[in-house]
Amino acid sequence: MSKHLLEAEGLHKVYRTRNGTDFTAVQNVSFYLGQGETLGIVGESGSGKTTVAKMVAGMIPLTSGSIILGDKALSGTKRIRSDKRSIQYVFQDPVSSLNPRWKIRDIVAEPLKLYFQMNAKAIDKRVDELLDDVGLPREFKSRYPGELSGGQCQRVGIARALAAEPAVIVCDEPTSALDMTIQAQILELLKKLQQQKGVSYLFIAHGLEVIYSISHRVMVMKAGEVVEAGETKQIFHDPQHEYTRSLIEAIPRINIPQFQ
Ligand SMILES: Nc1ncnc2c1ncn2[C@@H]1O[C@H](COP(=O)(O)OP(=O)(O)OP(=O)(O)O)[C@@H](O)[C@H]1O
DSSP states (O other): OOSSSEEEEEEEEEEEOTTSOEEEEEEEEEEEEOTTOEEEEEOSTTSSHHHHHHHHTTSSOOSEEEEEETTEEEOSSOOOHHHHHHEEEEOSOTTTTSOTTSOHHHHHHHHHHHHSOOOHHHHHHHHHHHHHHTTOOGGGGGSOGGGSOHHHHHHHHHHHHHHTOOSEEEEESTTTTSOHHHHHHHHHHHHHHHHHHOOEEEEEESSHHHHHTTOSEEEEEETTEEEEEEEHHHHHHSOOSHHHHHHHHTSOGGGOGGGO
């Protein structure tokens, strides 16, 4: 049995590019995630964050390395249903991550049908509860994604992830397509849901300011490697690496009043 809920060891990803050459996107990345904890993964564009996130979620194969959830080693992409259920993904673009031809009811009900034996009445009740959980009116059930704002679509994406009752939700820049006020509301919602349900987040972000308030620990990536990892406060107040310092300097101070 592993010590933590999730342990990733020596993750390595080599992509075969279109011109037939190999490109190493992620090298020797290791981290752990405790139950009810948030690990923020931060780094500039192309640093390998999404590649790590997708390997953890079983969406792309690992070139090498291991991922252990609880006491179980997870295979790359050929995961059994219960392992797929345990790690859910919230995407960066809330609108395009939802099927435009499906009503909100059907989108949120999909994991319920896939993972749990529930009758139609129970599904309807659970969809209502999930919409309540993410702060959306129940009437939205009969709407389509195109009739909702970006922030509302992201709430639907979160409800869909929660429907699977996962141990871990990978949040891949879930607020970067949203404006500042909506960003803050979604972060608050994710924090509230974590307190209520004890779910763990792997939270990907470009900049440190987004993850300051939500992450217990932070892992900084650059060019496919981890340059620094530690408690959020330590990373902000006593960064050890020049690259981390440059990310901190890039933050407009007004965005994180607690940090001043
Ligand atoms: N399918 C692929 N084939 C080839 N190279 C890829 C593929 N997917 C990603 N890459 C490359 O791997 C590197 C890491 O990409 P990744 O998307 O993981 O970075 P990221 O840190 O999430 O970036 P962003 O913040 O822009 O999403 C990049 O150089 C990217 O071009």
